[in-house]
Structures are given as structure tokens and as C-alpha cells.
Amino acid sequence: MAITQILMAKPNVLIPLTVLSERFAAAKSTISEDLVVVKEGFQLSRQGYIETMPGALGGVRYIPDLDGAEVGQFLSELAARLSVKERILAGGYLYMTDLLFDPAVLRPLGLIFAKIFRSQKLDAVVTIETKGIPLALVTAEALGVPMIIIRHGNKVTEGTSVNINFVSGSSQRIQTMSLSRRALEPGRRVLILDDFMKAGGTAIGMIQLMKEFEAHVVGVGMLVESALGHFPKLVEEYQALLKLTELDVSGRVVVTPVVAFAQ
Amino acid sequence: MAITQILMAKPNVLIPLTVLSERFAAAKSTISEDLVVVKEGFQLSRQGYIETMPGALGGVRYIPDLDGAEVGQFLSELAARLSVKERILAGGYLYMTDLLFDPAVLRPLGLIFAKIFRSQKLDAVVTIETKGIPLALVTAEALGVPMIIIRHGNKVTEGTSVNINFVSGSSQRIQTMSLSRRALEPGRRVLILDDFMKAGGTAIGMIQLMKEFEAHVVGVGMLVESALGHFPKLVEEYQALLKLTELDVSGRVVVTPVVAFAQ
Numbered sequence: 397m398a399i400t401q402i403l404m405a406k407p408n409v410l411i412p413l414t415v416l417s418e419r420f421a422a423a424k425s426t427i428s429e430d431l432v433v434v435k436e437g438f439q440l441s442r443q444g445y446i447e448t449m450p451g452a453l454g455g456v457r458y459i460p461d462l463d464g465a466e467v468g469q470f471l472s473e474l475a476a477r478l479s480v481k482e483r484i485l486a487g488g489y490l491y492m493t494d495l496l497f498d499p500a501v502l503r504p505l506g507l508i509f510a511k512i513f514r515s516q517k518l519d520a521v522v523t524i525e526t527k528g529i530p531l532a533l534v535t536a537e538a539l540g541v542p543m544i545i546i547r548h549g550n551k552v553t554e555g556t557s558v559n560i561n562f563v564s565g566s567s568q569r570i571q572t573m574s575l576s577r578r579a580l581e582p583g584r585r586v587l588i589l590d591d592f593m594k595a596g597g598t599a600i601g602m603i604q605l606m607k608e609f610e611a612h613v614v615g616v617g618m619l620v621e622s623a624l625g626h627f628p629k630l631v632e633e634y635q636a637l638l639k640l641t642e643l644d645v646s647g648r649v650v651v652t653p654v655v656a657f658a659q
Numbered sequence: 660m661a662i663t664q665i666l667m668a669k670p671n672v673l674i675p676l677t678v679l680s681e682r683f684a685a686a687k688s689t690i691s692e693d694l695v696v697v698k699e700g701f702q703l704s705r706q707g708y709i710e711t712m713p714g715a716l717g718g719v720r721y722i723p724d725l726d727g728a729e730v731g732q733f734l735s736e737l738a739a740r741l742s743v744k745e746r747i748l749a750g751g752y753l754y755m756t757d758l759l760f761d762p763a764v765l766r767p768l769g770l771i772f773a774k775i776f777r778s779q780k781l782d783a784v785v786t787i788e789t790k791g792i793p794l795a796l797v798t799a800e801a802l803g804v805p806m807i808i809i810r811h812g813n814k815v816t817e818g819t820s821v822n823i824n825f826v827s828g829s830s831q832r833i834q835t836m837s838l839s840r841r842a843l844e845p846g847r848r849v850l851i852l853d854d855f856m857k858a859g860g861t862a863i864g865m866i867q868l869m870k871e872f873e874a875h876v877v878g879v880g881m882l883v884e885s886a887l888g889h890f891p892k893l894v895e896e897y898q899a900l901l902k903l904t905e906l907d908v909s910g911r912v913v914v915t916p917v918v919a920f921a922q
Contacts, residue, residue, distance in 0.1 A: 397700030400660055404667045405706035405723070409763070420703075437660030440683075443668035460668070485818045491841065493817060497808060499800035500672070525789045526808065530796050537762035545760060545789065554756060555748045578754065 399427070400434050403446060403458035408540025412455040431456055442466075459514075460538055462507040470504045471653040475638055478620075478651040488643055490651075492620070496527055496591055499534075505637070506534025509589065509617050512635055513539070516614040519584040520544050524573060524602060528591040531619060535589055544586070546602060550574045558608045562601025564594075573601055575609070582610035593618040596631035603631070620651065662690070663697050666709060666721035671803025675718040694719055705729075722777075723801055725770040733767045734916040738901055741883075741914040751906055753914075755883070759790050759854055762797075768900070769797025772852065772880050775898055776802070779877040782847040783807050787836060787865060791853040794882060798852055807849070809865060813837045821871045825864025827857075836864055838872070845873035856881040859894035866894070883914065 399416060417424045431448060438445050444461040448454070462470070474495070483491040495501045509531075518539055523532035524546040536543040550557055554576035561570055580586075588602050599616055606613050621636035624643055635654075642650040662679060679690045694711060701708050707724040711717070725733070737758070746754040758764045772794075781802055786795035787809040799806040813820055817839035824833055843849075851865050862879055869876050884899035887906055898917075905913040 397660060397663055397696060398704035400663050401667065401700055401704035401706045404664065405704075433660060437664055441661035441664035441668075443664045491818060491839075493808075493839065493842065494805070497796075497806045499796065499803075499806070502796070503800070526792070526810065529789070529792045530806070533760075533762065533765070533793050533796055537766070540762075542757070543760045543762070543793070545756075547789065555754060576754075576756065579756065 399430050400437060403434070403456065404444075404460075407444075407458050407460045407537070410449065410455045410457045415455075460507055461511060462504055466504070467508055467511070468653070471508070471637055474501065475651045475653050478638070478640075479649050481647040481649060484643065484645060484647065484649055486645075488624075488645060490620075490640060490643060490649065492591065493527065496619075497530055502530050502534045505531060505619065506536075506538040508637060509535040509587075510538035513587050513615045513617065516587065517585060518587050518614065520580065520586050521589055522546065522580075522586045522602060522606065522611075523589050524548070524598060528589060528619075531591055532589045535587070535617070539587075544575070544579050546605060547574045548572065551576075554578075558605065560601060560605050560608065562597060562604070564597045573605060575605055580609045580611060584609070584611045585614050586611045587615045587617060588613055589617045591619045593621045593629075593631070593634070593636065594625070596629050596634070599631045599634065621654075662693050663700065666697070666719065667707075667723075670707075670721050670723045670800070673712065673718045673720045678718075723770055724774060725767055729767070730771055730774070731916070734771070734900060737764065738914045738916050741901070741903075742912050744910040744912060747906060747908060747910065747912055749908075751887075751908060753883075753903060753906060753912065755854065756790065759882075760793055765793050765797045768794060768882065769799075769801040771900060772798040772850075773801035776850050776878045776880065779850065780848060781850050781877065783843065783849050784852055785809065785843075785849045785865060785869065785874075786852050787811070787861060790855075791882075794854055795852045798850070798880070802850075807838070807842050809868060810837045811835065814839075817841075821868065823864060823868050823871065825860060825867070827860040836861075836868060838868055843872045843874060846875070847872070848875045848877050850878045850880060851876055852880045854882045856884045856892075856894070856897070856899065857888070859892050859897070862894045862897065884917075 413424050413427050416427045442463040444459050446458050448456045485491050518541050520542050521532045521536040522544045532543045549572050556577045557574045559572050559574045561572055603613050616634035618636040620638045622640045638651050639654050640651050676687050676690050680687045705726040707722050709721050711719045748754050781804050783805050784795045784799040785807045795806045812835050819840045820837045822835050822837045824835055866876050879897035881899040883901045883903055885903045901914050902917050903914050
């Protein structure tokens with residue numbers, strides 16, 4: 397019981413068996429037997445799983461995960477919560493901020509993105525301020541990697557930075573994005589994540605900025621992609637969880653789960 | 660075992676005994692006995708505790724927490740990681756971004772702020788973009804409440820908003836902060852949180868903005884307060900975790916834990 401608690405309190409952290417053995421004043425063989433029971437518990441609870449690594453540098457770690465059935469149900473419910481006319485704002489925008497900043501909504505979203513991209517062996521999750529930050533953080537935590545936030549314009553408290561200009565595909569306005577030289581070492585494998593994509597101009601900008609850091613972009617994830625308007629998508633490969641298919645200022649809005657995801 | 664896992668996967672969420680009873684096809688009395696063992700496990704693991712509520716609307720929930728001894732050790736280590744000359748930036752700033760965006764650092768920080776402010780029965784954690792956002796999110800999650808992010812300037816995708824001007828006490832520059840009318844209902848109890856405080860002008864601005872929403876500010880938390888320069892603190896009551904006491908561009912920087920916290 398206490399072993400489960402220690403593992404779950406530090407998701408993705410490899411805990412050596414010797415640490416558990418000392419902590420509970422038990423032989424390593426006893427700890428190993430306990431871990432079998434912990435593993436069975438996770439098969440029953442479906443709240444993730446544990447990985448054990450043998451050898452001197454080995455140990456055990458907890459990988460948080462969301463059951464496939466729960467993913468489908470959660471995304472359907474989220475799509476329904478977004479498909480209400482009270483969320484329609486002037487200018488044809490959809491109000492999503494309350495959900496994007498709610499830990500109870502974010503935690504499952506992080507687990508879903510982690511489920512999709514874990515096999516890519518990521519080193520970091522990258523996003524651009526502001527609304528995608530919480531989403532990137534929960535995903536980074538579920539994957540056990542740091543988050544990197546690209547800023548708008550240049551910030552004095554970040555030291556030397558790399559700036560690039562980009563055109564948000566839908567607004568056609570030139571903007572600047574900036575990342576501190578210190579933020580990312582060369583050669584890292586990164587996932588780009590954002591809350592909303594229209595044409596993908598911002599995502600293209602982030603991909604270009606990552607090239608300046610010699611990073612490998614191994615995935616692009618979006619919470620919602622818009623199917624409205626006639627914006628050819630600038631990004632070829634991305635994975636959205638939800639799609640905005642209708643938004644009419646007279647009061648109709650439809651968001652649907654992107655079912656292709658459920659594996 | 661599986662009960663612990665389900666509780667820990669949904670921190671702060673009250674789970675009715677009937678749900679557990681159905682999930683595991685066990686009598687409520689059996690579940691209650693199991694919960695006694697779960698409780699003992701947490702006394703041993705010190706990774707938080709469970710609360711049980713009796714009655715028809717009752718149930719059980721997991722409250723994440725960090726042991727007092729771990730708090731002290733974590734803050735000392737964090738202070739040491741900040742007190743290195745490589746972090747000194749031109750203009751006398753301290754580079755903290757890597758730590759502020761790292762889930763492994765953020766999670767304990769969220770638990771520490773939650774430990775300090777949980778008794779205040781908060782409805783939300785409020786911050787201002789950008790660097791305090793991850794800190795506010797982990798604290799909101801540890802407390803089981805939503806996060807609210809005040810924006811710089813007015814954003815078109817947020818609907819009607821309340822804007823106020825504020826003077827950042829150290830820069831003496833007038834800026835605007837903005838919050839959507841939808842973001843907060845009147846009468847809510849909020850915690851204001853930010854990563855760094857010099858004179859507190861930004862915090863004062865946030866407190867004033869909260870008045871516009873008829874919110875009760877029941878706490879102000881800061882990761883680092885600066886003791887540099889001669890800025891009389893504008894905010895009377897706040898709780899910082901760390902204090903920046905020296906920063907010399909020639910290469911000396913000292914950050915110390917604010918020991919008054921350890922209770």
C-alpha cells in the first residue's frame with residue numbers, strides 16, 4: 397500500500413529498489429513480491445502501470461495512463477461542454493478558457509497526449525504563451541519531461557534569445573516569437589503542443605524556431621483544430637483531439653472528438 | 660491497493676463509497692475496512708492523507724501533501740540551485756525559467772503552497788501571465804480548485820473584460836491587466852500567486868482587480884521575494900517561500916528559504 401503511494405506521488409521517477417528496501421526496512425526480495433501485488437492492483441484500477449528495470453541502476457517507476465474507454469468518454473463529454481451557444485464570442489471565437497485552466501479537465505488531457513506521444517521518447521514539450529501553457533504542463537508532467545514556453549517578443553529576464561517572425565495564417569499579421577538560448581540544448585526531441593489551430597501559422601513558426609535550436613520535432617498536438625473557413629492547413633502532420641466543425645454567430649456551435657485517435 | 664490507486668489518480672475528488680463498492684463488487688463494509696488500511700499506508704508513506712465524509716452525500720477523497728521535513732529539504736535544495744552565478748542575467752535579473760517550467764520542481768511547490776493555504780477554503784488560484792502560470796496550476800491542482808489567469812492587455816477571444824492600469828513598483832511603468840467577466844463569479848475566495856515579487860506593484864494590481872470581481876483575497880503567495888534595492892513592500896501580507904538577499908553582477912547571488920514558513 398505504502399509502496400503504491402510513494403510510486404504514484406512521483407510519476408515517471410525511477411525509484412531504486414534499495415530506496416524502498418531501506419525506507420520500509422524490508423529485504424529486496426520482499427519489495428519485489430510487493431511490487432507484483434502493486435502491478436496486479438493497476439490491472440484492476442486501470443490508473444496507469446508500473447515499469448521495473450533490472451540491474452544495478454534499475455528500480456521501479458509509475459507511468460500514469462488513462463484507460464482507452466475513459467479517453468473516449470472524456471473527449472465526448474468535453475466536446476459536448478464546448479458545443480454550447482453561450483461559448484460563442486463576438487468575432488466568431490469560442491470561449492474555452494475556463495476548461496483550459498481547470499486542473500480537473502487538464503489532467504486527463506495531459507494523460508491523453510502522453511498516451512499518443514510517449515513512444516516518441518521525448519525530451520521536452522514546447523508551447524507558446526499563453527493559453528496552451530497549462531495543457532503543455534500537464535502533458536510534460538504525464539511524460540516526465542520539462543516544458544518549454546516560447547514567448548511573444550523578447551523578454552529582458554531571459555538572457556540571449558533567438559527571435560523569429562511568423563504570420564498567424566488566419567490573421568495574416570506578422571508577429572515575433574522568442575526563446576531563450578538557455579532553454580533548449582541542441583539535438584533534443586520535442587513535442588509541440590497548443591490549444592487551438594486554425595491554419596497552423598503559429599505551429600509552423602514554432603517548428604521553424606525549433607530548427608534554430610537543432611531540435612527534432614517528433615510530434616505536433618492540438619486540443620482543438622478548426623475546420624471552419626478556407627484555411628489550407630500549413631502543418632502536414634499533427635494530432636488534434638477535437639475538431640470545431642460549426643460555429644455560427646446566430647447560436648450554433650459543434651465540436652466533435654477526432655475519433656481517429658482512439659487506438 | 661486498487662482503491663489507493665483510484666483515489667490518488669483523482670486528488671481532491673470526493674468518491675462515494677457506492678462507486679468503489681460497485682467497481683470492486685464488494686460490500687460497503689468491506690470497502691470501509693480497506694480504507695482503514697489505506698489510511699495506515701499514508702501514515703507510513705507520508706504522501707498525503709485521505710478524508711472520509713459520512714452520510715448519503717459522503718465518500719472518501721485523497722488530499723496530496725508533502726511532509727514537513729521534505730518541505731524543508733526541498734526548499735533548501737531549490738535555494739541552492741538558484742544561488743549560482745550562471746543564473747545572473749544582464750540587468751541584475753535571476754534566471755529561474757528552467758525551474759519554473761519543470762514539473763519535477765513544480766509539483767512539490769504546489770503541495771507547499773497548498774499546505775500553507777488549504778485552511779482558507781479557497782475557490783480559485785489567481786495569477787498573471789506568464790511565468791507564474793505553471794506555479795498557479797500545480798497549486799490549484801493540489802487544492803482541487805480552478806486557476807484564473809489575468810492577461811496583459813485585452814484579448815479578443817475572452818469576451819467582455821475588466822481592465823485596470825497598474826504600476827509595477829520597481830519599473831515605474833504603467834501597464835494594463837485584464838480579466839474576462841466570465842472568469843470569476845462574485846463572492847469567491849481567491850489566492851493570488853506569482854513567481855517573483857520586488858515591490859509588489861503587480862500584486863497590488865491583482866488585488867485591486869479582484870475587488871472589481873467582488874472576490875475575497877484570502878492569501879498572497881510568492882515563490883521568491885526580492886530583498887534587493889530599496890523598494891518598500893506595497894503588499895502588507897504575503898507568504899514567500901524563498902528570499903533573494905544578494906545579487907551582484909560580479910557573480911554573487913544568494914537565495915535562502917524563508918524559514919518562518921516551516922510549521
